[in-house]
Amino acid sequence: MSGIPSVANPSETIVLPKKLRTAEIAGLLAKIGRLTASGSVTLDFREVEDFDNATLAFLRHIEHCLPGVTVADVPEALAQAESSFAKRPPGTCWPETPAAPPSGSHAGRFFQVMADKFLARVQLMGRFLAMFGDEVFHVGQYLRKRRGVYPGETWNQMFFMGYRSFPIVCLLIFLVGVTISITSVQQLRLFGADIYIADLVGIAMLRELAPLMTGVILAGKVGAAVTAELASMTVLEEVDALRTMGVVPEKFLMVPRLIAITLVVPLLVAMADVVGIFGGVVVARVSFGMLPSAFIREMITSVDWTDFGWGLVKTVVFGWAVVVGAGFKGLTVGRSAEEVGRATTESVVLSVTMIIIIDCIFAFILY
Amino acid sequence: MAIITAHELTVGYGTTEVLRDLSFAVPEGLITTVVGVSGSGKSTLLKTLAGLLPPLGGGFDFAGRRVDYLSDASLRDLYAKIGVLYQDGALLNGLTLYENVALPVRMHYPELPEDVVRDMVFAGLSQVEMAASAEKFPSELSGGMRKRGALARALVLDPELVFCDEPSSGLDPITSSRLDDLLLQLKERFKMTLVVVTHELRSIERVADRVLLLGDGGIRFSGEYAGLAATDDAFIRTFFLRKARHDDT
Numbered sequence: 034m035s036g037i038p039s040v041a042n043p044s045e046t047i048v049l050p051k052k053l054r055t056a057e058i059a060g061l062l063a064k065i066g067r068l069t070a071s072g073s074v075t076l077d078f079r080e081v082e083d084f085d086n087a088t089l090a091f092l093r094h095i096e097h098c099l100p101g102v103t104v105a106d107v108p109e110a111l112a113q114a115e116s117s118f119a120k121r122p123p124g125t126c127w128p129e130t131p132a133a134p135p136s137g138s139h140a141g142r143f144f145q146v147m148a149d150k151f152l153a154r155v156q157l158m159g160r161f162l163a164m165f166g167d168e169v170f171h172v173g174q175y176l177r178k179r180r181g182v183y184p185g186e187t188w189n190q191m192f193f194m195g196y197r198s199f200p201i202v203c204l205l206i207f208l209v210g211v212t213i214s215i216t217s218v219q220q221l222r223l224f225g226a227d228i229y230i231a232d233l234v235g236i237a238m239l240r241e242l243a244p245l246m247t248g249v250i251l252a253g254k255v256g257a258a259v260t261a262e263l264a265s266m267t268v269l270e271e272v273d274a275l276r277t278m279g280v281v282p283e284k285f286l287m288v289p290r291l292i293a294i295t296l297v298v299p300l301l302v303a304m305a306d307v308v309g310i311f312g313g314v315v316v317a318r319v320s321f322g323m324l325p326s327a328f329i330r331e332m333i334t335s336v337d338w339t340d341f342g343w344g345l346v347k348t349v350v351f352g353w354a355v356v357v358g359a360g361f362k363g364l365t366v367g368r369s370a371e372e373v374g375r376a377t378t379e380s381v382v383l384s385v386t387m388i389i390i391i392d393c394i395f396a397f398i399l400y
Numbered sequence: 401m402a403i404i405t406a407h408e409l410t411v412g413y414g415t416t417e418v419l420r421d422l423s424f425a426v427p428e429g430l431i432t433t434v435v436g437v438s439g440s441g442k443s444t445l446l447k448t449l450a451g452l453l454p455p456l457g458g459g460f461d462f463a464g465r466r467v468d469y470l471s472d473a474s475l476r477d478l479y480a481k482i483g484v485l486y487q488d489g490a491l492l493n494g495l496t497l498y499e500n501v502a503l504p505v506r507m508h509y510p511e512l513p514e515d516v517v518r519d520m521v522f523a524g525l526s527q528v529e530m531a532a533s534a535e536k537f538p539s540e541l542s543g544g545m546r547k548r549g550a551l552a553r554a555l556v557l558d559p560e561l562v563f564c565d566e567p568s569s570g571l572d573p574i575t576s577s578r579l580d581d582l583l584l585q586l587k588e589r590f591k592m593t594l595v596v597v598t599h600e601l602r603s604i605e606r607v608a609d610r611v612l613l614l615g616d617g618g619i620r621f622s623g624e625y626a627g628l629a630a631t632d633d634a635f636i637r638t639f640f641l642r643k644a645r646h647d648d649t
Contacts, residue, residue: 180510183495183503266492274490277450278504278553279479285507 046075046105053078055087069101079106089118160365164283165357171284172291181281186289194255194290195297199304202250206305209242210234210312218320227321228331234313235332239340240400243305245392247298248351252384256359259290260380263363264373272364287360294352302348306341347395354387403428403463403561403593404449410457411441411448417456417617418444424612424622426561431587431594433604433625436614437639442597443487443565445614449595450563451478463560480508483554485564489546491538491553498534501525501553508557524552528582544575551582561593562586568600580606601640613639 045068050057068074076095081088092115095102107115137145175182218230263286266272275282310332317323362380366372402425412418418441426432434442447453449460454469461467463481468474491500501521505512525531528548538546547567554562564583568576580603586592587609598604604611604625611628613621613636621628621636628640 181507184506269488269493270486270490271492273447273452274484274486274492274550276452277479277482277484278507279476280503280507 045072046077048077048079049081051080052083053081053088053091054083054085058087058091065099065102069099073101073103075103075105077105078108078111081108081111084111084114086118089115093118161358161361164361165353167283168287168291168357168360171281171288175284175288175292181284182288183285187292190289190293191297193258194251194293195301198251198254198297198301201254202247202301202305203308205250206238206243206246206309207312209246210238210309211316212312213237213242214313214316215320218316222321227317228323228327230313230317231323231328231331232335234310235336236340238306238309238313239336239344241392243302243309244344244348244351245388247302247305247348248355248388248392249385251294251298251301251352252355252381252388255294256355256380256384257377259356259359260363260377261373263360264366264376267364267366268368268370268373282364283360286364287356290356290360291353294356295349298348298352299345302345303341306344343395343399347392350391350395351388354391355384358383358387401428402426404460404595406449406458406460408458409448409455409460411444411453412456413444413453415456419614420617421458422619424619426593426595427610428593429587429591430609431583431596431607432610432612433608434595434597434612434614435599435604435639436620437599440614441617442599442614446563446565446595446597450482450484451475480557481560483557483559483562485547485551485554485562485567487565487569488543489538489550491546491550493538496535496537497525497530497541497549500538500549501534501556504553504557520556521552524556525549527555528552544571544579547571547579548582551579555586558590559592561595564594564596564598566598566600567596568598568603573602576600576603577606583607615639 047061047064047068049061065074065076088111092104092107092111095104171181214230214234217233218227221227221229221233263272266286272282272286275285314325314328317328318325359380362376362383366376404426406422406424409422410417410420411422422445434445436442444453448455451467451469459466462478465474465477467478491497492503495503498521501524502517505517505520522531522534525534528551530545530548530552533541533545533549538549541549551562551564551567567579567583571579583594583596584607587594594607596603596607608625610623611621611625612619615635620633621631628636631637
């Protein structure tokens with residue numbers, strides 16, 4: 034049978050066939066493994082005429098990794114080809130010999146790794162905060178001098194961030210309003226306190242749910258889009274091009290987005306408050322016939338303008354966190370297309386994490 | 401007179417040195433080609449000279465003044481005097497070609513009336529024969545058109561020096577040749593200085609006044625293009641041998 038080497042001598046000498054390419058070598062390796070388990074093996078290459086890179090690599094493999102195998106009668110052509118074959122780096126036999134265990138105790142190594150990771154995070158956070166500070170400066174400078182930003186770009190961004198986000202924000206907040214109302218009204222009914230559904234929905238929406246949900250939706254929609262766009266621009270050298278035109282990319286690209294988010298987020302969250310409360314009104318009307326006017330009258334006994342106002346302030350801070358986080362990830366991306374996807378994912382995770390941390394800080398300060 | 405003078409300049413990324421201790425000069429009013437095999441550090445050197453990558457050692461003077469990477473004013477001064485043609489053009493995809501070329505003008509001189517900006521942009525686009533495509537977006541242009549458009553953007557503020565990063569890469573021979581004509585025109589008609597990073601031997605032969613050949617982490621040859629023929633360096637001969645064979649066919 035062609036291609037399968039024959040065992041000419043049962044005393045462990047294998048005469049290799051004329052054709053010794055990748056497929057033949059693959060079949061041969063298992064046989065060598067079996068024979069070397071019981072002693073040494075000699076591979077006779079005298080008949081080999083047809084070979085390829087795998088044959089050359091196989092010769093190197095024998096030399097470096099198979100101490101029990103001897104090579105005999107290598108033809109001149111094969112020997113010449115082998116001598117000009119690329120040198121292999123040392124220590125690459127397969128299966129690989131296990132690396133020497135690292136020095137130091139397990140606990141020491143664990144703390145070393147943790148300390149390195151912690152320092153890397155601190156460094157990253159420092160760069161992020163520096164960028165945040167720079168952006169505050171750039172926005173202030175733009176508002177004073179009105180230079181360094183492309184005319185009309187803020188309107189484009191407002192359209193994208195506000196108008197395009199409006200339907201999804203309304204839909205999701207309405208459903209959240211309906212869900213918390215349905216869940217709460219059953220519990221309140223046990224105590225005959227159905228009417229307090231209005232207070233509960235009002236407080237929850239104005240103080241927490243509308244700002245938080247709007248922030249999270251913006252992180253997913255706006256944050257991801259901003260990172261993907263800026264990261265693509267970085268990879269395509271558009272950011273470098275801006276810089277060498279004397280344009281500051283951190284200003285040119287970020288200021289319109291920051292101004293846009295500052296202007297549209299209050300409108301979005303105000304609409305989200307209305308729609309979320311409307312969800313509660315619908316549930317109250319359907320489940321126990323409460324009139325919308327009664328719902329509103331009851332709600333305003335427990336909420337006031339400060340709840341609404343702080344909700345707006347919180348969402349503007351969330352918006353800035355989303356846009357600066359997205360810009361940071363987009364502008365610090367590497368040079369490959371793969372990193373654009375990774376940066377986009379990281380941007381959403383970073384934004385949502387920041388939103389929840391900021392929300393927690395606000396909760397401590399305000400309530 | 402040299403527009404750029406490098407003093408023991410070391411360039412690279414992070415802590416990895418790509419080119420070490422380079423000392424050379426780029427004379428004014430000529431085309432200097434930076435050549436070398438792939439990975440020899442041509443684009444890294446260009447990024448450093450264009451103010452995008454801080455040097456790892458040494459430094460360079462631009463128009464007689466040392467470029468300080470830690471000083472925004474020094475970098476702004478450098479950016480105001482250079483234009484860069486990137487390998488793929490790097491036109492902003494969200495803007496039309498007209499808006500791309502107008503961008504540097506609007507950013508630096510927002511007080512200029514729109515009709516002046518328009519005239520400047522169309523003068524630049526006509527120079528590269530792209531005026532008819534002014535309202536197209538970069539995605540609607542071919543590779544060669546994008547590069548010509550990007551060249552118009554690099555030239556719109558009349559820079560003293562234009563860096564071109566592999567202007568011929570990915571282009572057919574005719575478009576490549578037209579781009580070479582444009583570069584020669586810029587030198588001859590507008591007395592502009594150009595630094596062209598390339599490994600296209602035909603293009604080097606056609607446009608280069610001076611050659612900076614990079615290899616083995618340093619400069620293998622720096623001098624006039626005509627001087628290459630006299631060198632005995634095996635690397636240089638091998639690098640340019642391809643040209644001789646190419647010409648024979």
